[in-house]
Amino acid sequence: MKVLIITYYWPPAGGPGVQRWLKFVKYLPGYGIEPVVYIPENPTYPLLDNGLLDEVNPDTTIIKHKIMEPYAWAAAFSKGNTKKISSGIIPNKKRQSVLQRLMLWVRGNLFIPDARVLWVKPSIAYLSAYIKQNNIDTIITTGPPHSLHLIGLGLKKRLGVTWLADFRDPWTTIGYHKELKLSASAEAKHKALEKEVLTTADTILVTSPTTKKEFEALTSKPIEVITNGYDVEKIAKQPLDEKFSIAHIGSFLSERNPQILWESLAELVSDNADFKAHFQLKLIGAVSREVLDSINKFGLNPYVNNLGYVSHSEAVIQQRKSQVLLLIEIDSEETKCIIPGKLFEYMVSERPIVAIGPQGADYAEIIKQTNTGIALNYSEKEKLKQSLLGYFDQYQKGSLQSYAIGLQQYSRKSLTGRLAEVLKRQ
Template sequence: MQAIKDLKKVLIITYYWPPAGGPGVQRWLKFAKYLPSFGYQPVIYTPENANYPILDKQLIDEVSEHCIIVKTPIREPYRLANLLGAKKAKTMSSGIIKLSRKQNFAEKLMLWIRGNFFIPDARVGWVKPSVNFLVNYVQKHNIDTVITTGPPHSMHLIGMKLQELCNLHWIADFRDPWTTIGYHKELKLTAFAIKKHLELERTVLNKADQIIVTSKTTKSDFQKITQKPIKVITNGYDVEYVGKVELDDAFTISHIGSFLSNRNPRVFWKALAELRKENKAFKAAFQLKLVGRVSNEILDAIREFDLDSCTINVGYVDHKQALIEQRKAQVLLLIEIDSEETRAIIPGKLFEYMAAERPILAIGPEQADFFEIIKETNTGKVALYDQKEEIKEILLNFFKSYQEGTLKVYGMGLQYYSRKKLTESLAKLLETKNV
């Protein structure tokens, strides 16, 4: 690696950064870790007092020593939601309330205010003070490239203004889509707000010099809006040592990460309930393990199908423990919302699942982008929400291999999804900016 003084600085504007936990922080934490190996020094600009719904202080230790961290204060309207109580405020910030089917009047009102008064999102108030601060900063430190990552998509508005004022090369990274993401319609938007979102999305996509997305479907959707170059760089896995991990003795099917209401796979619960009635050996060995935040609707469905007696609800754990739980599981469960709008969503946990070398059972919408990755890498099986018999067959085949002591997957091409390899693609994109 080059000496620090020889590294070219690149400004990265991100809302999520350690001590934030959850999937939103992982992408740029890992890019920042490996960018110095390719000649770039990350300058991370992030809020100093963000209202993160999930904290994982262990991630602070993973921040590269070559990163420059720059922070300024942010004022967030979610603090006003404390009027609903601390628990409601935290869950609204994390997205659990807005995706829940059961909302009281106060929650509906707060969601309506968030959707229609804070466009594109609740961090829009940080745009102007950030631009005022960064204009001087980039000039003082001779920075000529800025990368913004959203959601929250307010980060892109900061990059757009810096491009205009400082003539920076601006790359907009979309970890998720903007107006086509599944929860967008849940925000109770007025016609004016919908129009404003579409206008902002179009403006950002057409003013950015380069665009990065995480899936082929998002690229295809954005190409209908802009002629600007779009590069697909998925999320990935890092090579992390967690020590020797013994497999669970039980036939555990584990879901790692947040399990929200409209990811409720009733077809899966029904398949499990039937298998437990039909197969005594399966019933005796089976265990469902939930690691992460789980909505009440999911827990209610588990009780409805009489699965609570064989379910362990571990709750939220830090990232290292999540990796251990992935490696302990006999089968890893991956669920995406059954909607055409979620075809483009590739859950970040997929790549860590793949690296765990445990078979994946994925349930999601037809033609989901992550189905293709699972099939190409030979890391598991996929099924649709209406394929109960197929799900039962997959589970029985996994269970037979478990009984024989041969339950394992042999992935192919996983190296292309390593964080370092993906950072190499990002570095090549940075190198092309002056071509």
């Protein structure tokens, strides 16, 4: 069985967006499915990780076609702002410059559903010929960017191929959507396109139960939940940090700025001399100005080890070296469906997770079921402090570790097996 996978993010792209389909492509041949990957020839990736190129099977067929990207043009005026916005880091409204507000308005209202929409028509034309010549009858599109689903929509209408639309994140309810300064007509167009994709695709793939429930209100098509997962990493056992390191790995956006955490840490540093002597806040990845300002406001700067963006392999090493791992999600109804990809790597690191997010978040149930840490909401400050003190006590005794259960269901190989079953039912 041959399947065409249409994706924007592919090595050397860095960040979480590349991992899902890089791993599916890695394991699909073992289930009797040959993946053909379609990617842009000249993409504008906000993050690069050349180490991921080594994970691409040299036998995988990869086809490319040129893309015109507004982000490439915008970089000529403001490279820094362009890079931040394209990677989802949107400044706080009160701190947005005139240029930033203009860029967000243009991004939201002139390029619908997103800035990669100019790749849609050329890709439909190019892939129509390729699909016919190579006898492909099943395609998969993965978003964001959700403009890639419009490629699938066009190919479905033109050729009648079987089409699976994979949503790594929601479309009109994703956290940053309301920050795009959308006009009423632009908002209506987003919703119309979303509904057309959901009602035209043969099967919808989502990463969380809440997104499935949301989409069931919009379509009667089959919806399958296949979460992200972890892969077997060939990394030697790491010595733990000597400090009581509490590490956040990944983009730390301004909307995820957890005042409850900074207050708790500041009070623990003030009230507990041992905690003060051993504590370290480790930040790995892009961190917004608002988060850094809050850390400074609470007097935590002396305890910060800010490593910036690192390769995926180095991020995994840092996960396994850290004493405690932080998972922070925006406190809103829209983010209950978000299950960050890093959660699954966290779970196999044998380090306890402290998660802070909305009440009823999908990831909280996974953490509970796998016994990999604690999941709190933004009103549970005292519980957070007590949990951190409990982990600190175990750290001092040399016994701090998580004891996970039932993780195999989240291995990339097992998840690919579930994907293969879905594909073979089409």
